[in-house]
Amino acid sequence: MAAAFRAMLQRDLLLAWRRRGDALLPVLYAVMVATLFPFALGPEHTLLARISGGVVLVTVLLSMLLSLDAVFRGDLEDGALEYLVLAPQPLALLVAARMLAYWLVTALPLIAVAPLLAYMLGLEGPAQPVLLLALLLATPLLALIGSVLTALTVGTRRSGMLLALMLLPLAVPIVIFAAGAVGAAQQGLPWVAPVAWLAAALALAVVLAPLACATALRIALDS
Amino acid sequence: MAAAFRAMLQRDLLLAWRRRGDALLPVLYAVMVATLFPFALGPEHTLLARISGGVVLVTVLLSMLLSLDAVFRGDLEDGALEYLVLAPQPLALLVAARMLAYWLVTALPLIAVAPLLAYMLGLEGPAQPVLLLALLLATPLLALIGSVLTALTVGTRRSGMLLALMLLPLAVPIVIFAAGAVGAAQQGLPWVAPVAWLAAALALAVVLAPLACATALRIALDS
Amino acid sequence: MNAIKLWYHKLGSPPYFYVFAGYIQPWLWTIAAMLAVAGLYGGLVLAPADYQQGDAFRIIFVHVPAAWMSLFIYGVMAVSAFIAVIWRPKMAEVLAMESAPIGAAFTLIALVTGSLWGRPTWGTYWTWDARLTSELVLLFIYLGVIGLYHAFEDPRQGARAASFLAMVGAVNLPIVHYSVVWWNTLHQGTTVRYFGPSSIAPSMLWPLLAMTFAAKFYYGASLMQRSRVSLLSLERGKDWVADIVRREPTHG
Amino acid sequence: MMNAFPDPQPAPIDVRGLVYERRDERVFGPLDFTVEAGTIALVEGDNGSGKTTLLRVIAGLLRASAGEARVFGSAPGSDEARAGTASLGHLLGLKGDLTPRENLHLGMGLYGCKSGEDPDAMLCRVGLEGFGDEPVRTLSAGQKKRTALARLALLPARLWLLDEPYANLDRHGIALVNHLLALHAAAGGSALVTSHGAVSFHQGVACTIRLTP
Amino acid sequence: MMNAFPDPQPAPIDVRGLVYERRDERVFGPLDFTVEAGTIALVEGDNGSGKTTLLRVIAGLLRASAGEARVFGSAPGSDEARAGTASLGHLLGLKGDLTPRENLHLGMGLYGCKSGEDPDAMLCRVGLEGFGDEPVRTLSAGQKKRTALARLALLPARLWLLDEPYANLDRHGIALVNHLLALHAAAGGSALVTSHGAVSFHQGVACTIRLTP
Amino acid sequence: MARFLAMGGYAVFVWPAYAVFLLVLAADVIATVLRRRRVLRELRSRIARQGRRRGSVSP
Numbered sequence A, B: 001m002a003a004a005f006r007a008m009l010q011r012d013l014l015l016a017w018r019r020r021g022d023a024l025l026p027v028l029y030a031v032m033v034a035t036l037f038p039f040a041l042g043p044e045h046t047l048l049a050r051i052s053g054g055v056v057l058v059t060v061l062l063s064m065l066l067s068l069d070a071v072f073r074g075d076l077e078d079g080a081l082e083y084l085v086l087a088p089q090p091l092a093l094l095v096a097a098r099m100l101a102y103w104l105v106t107a108l109p110l111i112a113v114a115p116l117l118a119y120m121l122g123l124e125g126p127a128q129p130v131l132l133l134a135l136l137l138a139t140p141l142l143a144l145i146g147s148v149l150t151a152l153t154v155g156t157r158r159s160g161m162l163l164a165l166m167l168l169p170l171a172v173p174i175v176i177f178a179a180g181a182v183g184a185a186q187q188g189l190p191w192v193a194p195v196a197w198l199a200a201a202l203a204l205a206v207v208l209a210p211l212a213c214a215t216a217l218r219i220a221l222d223s
Numbered sequence C: 001m002n003a004i005k006l007w008y009h010k011l012g013s014p015p016y017f018y019v020f021a022g023y024i025q026p027w028l029w030t031i032a033a034m035l036a037v038a039g040l041y042g043g044l045v046l047a048p049a050d051y052q053q054g055d056a057f058r059i060i061f062v063h064v065p066a067a068w069m070s071l072f073i074y075g076v077m078a079v080s081a082f083i084a085v086i087w088r089p090k091m092a093e094v095l096a097m098e099s100a101p102i103g104a105a106f107t108l109i110a111l112v113t114g115s116l117w118g119r120p121t122w123g124t125y126w127t128w129d130a131r132l133t134s135e136l137v138l139l140f141i142y143l144g145v146i147g148l149y150h151a152f153e154d155p156r157q158g159a160r161a162a163s164f165l166a167m168v169g170a171v172n173l174p175i176v177h178y179s180v181v182w183w184n185t186l187h188q189g190t191t192v193r194y195f196g197p198s199s200i201a202p203s204m205l206w207p208l209l210a211m212t213f214a215a216k217f218y219y220g221a222s223l224m225q226r227s228r229v230s231l232l233s234l235e236r237g238k239d240w241v242a243d244i245v246r247r248e249p250t251h252g
Numbered sequence D, E: 001m002m003n004a005f006p007d008p009q010p011a012p013i014d015v016r017g018l019v020y021e022r023r024d025e026r027v028f029g030p031l032d033f034t035v036e037a038g039t040i041a042l043v044e045g046d047n048g049s050g051k052t053t054l055l056r057v058i059a060g061l062l063r064a065s066a067g068e069a070r071v072f073g074s075a076p077g078s079d080e081a082r083a084g085t086a087s088l089g090h091l092l093g094l095k096g097d098l099t100p101r102e103n104l105h106l107g108m109g110l111y112g113c114k115s116g117e118d119p120d121a122m123l124c125r126v127g128l129e130g131f132g133d134e135p136v137r138t139l140s141a142g143q144k145k146r147t148a149l150a151r152l153a154l155l156p157a158r159l160w161l162l163d164e165p166y167a168n169l170d171r172h173g174i175a176l177v178n179h180l181l182a183l184h185a186a187a188g189g190s191a192l193v194t195s196h197g198a199v200s201f202h203q204g205v206a207c208t209i210r211l212t213p
Numbered sequence F: 001m002a003r004f005l006a007m008g009g010y011a012v013f014v015w016p017a018y019a020v021f022l023l024v025l026a027a028d029v030i031a032t033v034l035r036r037r038r039v040l041r042e043l044r045s046r047i048a049r050q051g052r053r054r055g056s057v058s059p
């Protein structure tokens, strides 16, 4: 079992490495959305600083969303997904490896660049580490929930739009808690409670999401 | 020639009709992005009203972006694109039909819903028609430029990310002019100049983009 | 127990359900219409104007039943979705999937009537308050379920996938209901209680209850009607459907 | 490079010293052959010998590295060449959301239609009666191939470029392809057909181009 | 529905009254057959007769509408069934960005490896020496198929489900498939193979399942 | 009657609310009726087509 997990993780990281240009694209996308905002709103410093935390969070979320529908698309198109479902290993295990690889490849670079974006938009010092913490909890949560929904749409040949439709309602609470923590920190208020909620949700999702995802994949492929 | 244009347009509209659920999705996506912002920023009315024009523009832009990489993807995957390139009709003509269909199907519903979004975010009365005008000019411009770039990325099997990377720099001026017009109208200043610039750019793009797109497709397929 | 089991199995069979639904449907429509007429008369004509809100309060008779139905229908849908995913009976899939559009309709009504009510009372059509937003999210979840269902070629597969989504989305229900408790909102708290005294005048209460039950019966009637159509297209290869099609030549 | 006195009816395909190299590695060697009107030419070769690549060069999708190919006397991919050519590749180019009938109408809108042909009759001829109104997506592999063959047979093109037309077809389907090819040749059309040799067209093959990897 | 006294070695495939319906339309009728260890069974039928569908039901990707299928005595798709089965469908499941060698290693990581087999030797046996380190994306249709065959032959599965293994292969490739099947049967393995009858496996076919549309 | 229609000055809010209530539910019912007709029409042509397909089985 551990061997299968390792083989799967290795495969995904290798594939990502073969397309390492792609891994940079969400980051560039985030940088550019963050750049567009000052243009759209005018370069007014206090206004920008006020909304900076929220804009960075929404930007990171949208960037992840853009690449989320590719989580299983490649494997579906070349038929690899069916071979995974038919493999003698528990599907949830393989799916967990896929999710981990996805987070490592997509979210980590975004998290690395987020402080820079926040600084560009004028986020003040004490809120910076809270933003980082919020991202570290919110991105895996999004990746996990998003993968489950992506798995549901796998059989449908629809664009990422359906995914966005289903994901955003579930993403709303995540954004609320994460932005709440950052906003509280910006105003010098206590920010532990929302972060604790995020952590609890993450712990739950880590256990349940791979199982749910495996179920969703089986449902989606059975046509 | 007119027959081929009509056949192509009819095909695309028919395909869109078969998937009419999909046509609604960009709209829903825009609605939801607009919903996320108040959460990320806190429901402060004056702040939201101040940024509403910019947020709606960026939202519409992002929604179009999300569906843009599907402009030729379907035709590439089932091989139809090669048959179009090999057809005895001028490729630019067929591509123009494709672009028109894309704008009708994707942008029109977005334009229809934009005033509602702007209202939800608190955009005031006189700026509303200017927003509509700006969108009517900016969305076809984006669709035309975006299609050319999409055509260039067609051979690369990359996700929409590469496209976003190339499109955003070109989108920045569009956003600046459109947001400039809306912002000016919001403050009661004259807003005709930026709109005129957008119109001029659109006129140019309508002539050149199909030709550029046809060339880009030929380049992208020759591997 | 045995009677219930028998009933379950009988109703679980599509041809039987089709006949059963066709039989009770007119009753449901009639009761719903009668209750609605009584409720509308009581609410629009008999009930006196509110001393604070004047006649604007009369929106309550459409807003509150619709808002309750939006939650109630989701609950019904989630339960049948659960059954559909675990045991896969066809009827549970049909009921879950046909509930979704009705629920979405009531959610839309609650949103629109609520914001029409909000303008005179709060001075705005829309604010980003927890109750309002979670209701909007509920609409999106309904739309997601409907969209996912139609995204699949095979309706049964689509029904299972969408049922799964409906189960996951059920976490939003308590958020809508308790939002007025958990966050301090503009929206008012619970005023009508099933148990214990309600803080509402009887002249307002009975039309409200009449409208509420009218909405419930409407849901039942519409669900029966929709399920019948859905069964026809789902079971299109079966003989009983062919019989019905042959027997009903006039219906268009 | 053009003849000073071009013949009045240039051959459908005329290839002189054609070479295709991918990253300076030769995919197929210098080839010389002519396909005359009314004849069928076979391209034979093992897996990976460059059959698909050759067809794409002649269609004008890839550019030859050396030598010259002429299609109806013009360069591959030029307007004149495209006007007389129809191809069928590994990918069929059918829209899965449209029905076979709609797909045929689309093809006729883009390429024109051979006079005296009717899409519905053609669907029957390729063995798809009753499937004209199902989405192509739900057809089996062989049924999709038959739809593509129907489209091909409707177009007014004089030159067919067919890449493995037999793949995924059952015995009736193989006979159908051979029948369509024979009719096409009898009407003065010509075709370039790839095959592995296991199944292929036999009657009246004018020339066979063997590729070696 | 299980036997009170299950036999010590349940047959690789045992099918009783199996029916598959799509939207209440029958795709294939009630089927009864058994595939014993060490034998090869053919599924024959014209285009659209349901061969692919049957294989997917037995693999556990689709759920039968009526009747019962048992794979090694368990339900299709169950852990026991999956542990002994390997399939090859219309889509090959190879990652185009990885090389054939990497694809083989991945398959072995997920499915395990037959003892005494070596990926590099296997690549040579299927005729891909020299292509082990090219990305699969750049291989020709037949070369991809050979890579998939190499992966199949490496896995420890006792039951093979092969959908049109001959498509896209040249004559050597067809001989290769037959050779692999013969070896597999000789080692006590069994297989269910679809074919159109134009090309297929002949020596020692234990049973032929004919599907009619 | 005019006073009733004026709704104490809140007519612009009250009547649209009731109208939305009734119209949305009416749309729900009408959509189902139309769908029923469409399904029946499809079923009828399907039955006819199947008769034809069964009549013309290839050798």
Ligand code: HEM
Binding pocket: C060, C063, C064, C067, C068, C071, C110, C111, C112, C113, C114, C115, C117, C118, C119, C121, C122, C125, C131, C132, C133, C135, C136, C176, C177, C178, C187, C188, C189, C190, C191, C192, C193
């Ligand atoms: C867009 C705006 C609004 C939305 C989305 C909305 C939503 C809802 C929902 C979902 C419920 C049901 C809650 C539950 O059963 O747990 C509800 C109940 C109710 N709403 Fe609203 N509402 C809105 C505006 C208003 C306004 C403006 C008023 C009056 C000032 C109002 C008065 C009520 C009342 C009295 C109830 C019944 C509370 C109870 O007893 O449970 N609503 N609303």
Ligand SMILES: Nc1ncnc2c1ncn2[C@@H]1O[C@H](COP(=O)(O)OP(=O)(O)OP(=O)(O)O)[C@@H](O)[C@H]1O
Binding pocket: B223, D022, D027, D045, D046, D047, D048, D049, D050, D051, D052, D053, D054, E137, E138, E139, E140, E141, E142, E143, E168
């Ligand atoms: N896009 C590509 N990039 C690099 N090499 C390629 C590419 N496409 C094909 N090749 C190589 O070119 C050679 C010829 O390929 P081609 O597809 O023309 O073969 P084929 O004769 O059609 O084979 P098959 O019978 O298997 O379809 C093969 O060795 C293949 O590996």
Ligand SMILES: Nc1ncnc2c1ncn2[C@@H]1O[C@H](COP(=O)(O)OP(=O)(O)OP(=O)(O)O)[C@@H](O)[C@H]1O
Binding pocket: A223, C153, D137, D138, D139, D140, D141, D142, D143, D168, E022, E027, E045, E046, E047, E048, E049, E050, E051, E052, E053, E054
């Ligand atoms: N996803 C689907 N939805 C609806 N119908 C389908 C679907 N897939 C296949 N069918 C239909 O089911 C029947 C059997 O298809 P199947 O793919 O099993 O045939 P096959 O025997 O493999 O044919 P071929 O030899 O052409 O590959 C066909 O009539 C086909 O149209």
Ligand SMILES: [Mg+2]
Binding pocket: D051, D052, D053, D163, E140, E141, E142
């Ligand atoms: Mg080839």
Ligand SMILES: [Mg+2]
Binding pocket: D140, D141, D142, E051, E052, E053
């Ligand atoms: Mg098949």
